[in-house]
Amino acid sequence: MERRIAVERMTTLLQLAESEALQRHAGRARRYVELARKIGMRYNVRVPARFKRSFCKKCLAFLLPAVSARVRVGRGRIVVTCNTCGAVQRYPYRREQKARRAPRARAQ
Numbered sequence: 001m002e003r004r005i006a007v008e009r010m011t012t013l014l015q016l017a018e019s020e021a022l023q024r025h026a027g028r029a030r031r032y033v034e035l036a037r038k039i040g041m042r043y044n045v046r047v048p049a050r051f052k053r054s055f056c057k058k059c060l061a062f063l064l065p066a067v068s069a070r071v072r073v074g075r076g077r078i079v080v081t082c083n084t085c086g087a088v089q090r091y092p093y094r095r096e097q098k099a100r101r102a103p104r105a106r107a108q
């Protein structure tokens with residue numbers, strides 16, 4: 001029960017972080033991300049999937065492509081660079097690439 005409330009609070013805080021980031025209030029956005037993560041750690045709850053990649057793992061800045069983050073795609077991965085601290089996060093997308101290369105194999 002407590003954990004369910006924790007998830008709700010985290011989601012609310014992360015939504016607030018997003019709206020602050022969109023208004024270019026980077027400091028407030030970062031603070032909301034920080035609070036959301038603290039709740040998550042206290043109640044052993046993961047960051048909701050939708051927001052998992054939306055902040056810098058190093059400085060907690062909210063990452064908006066072209067505003068506070070640079071996003072590049074290539075060689076089977078997505079590279080996200082934080083414009084605040086320069087940290088780089090890489091995510092694979094090989095599965096999607098494979099599916100595109102052999103669309104018929106996927107249907108079977």
Ligand SMILES: [Zn+2]
Nearest residue numbers: 056059082085
């Ligand atoms: Zn950063």
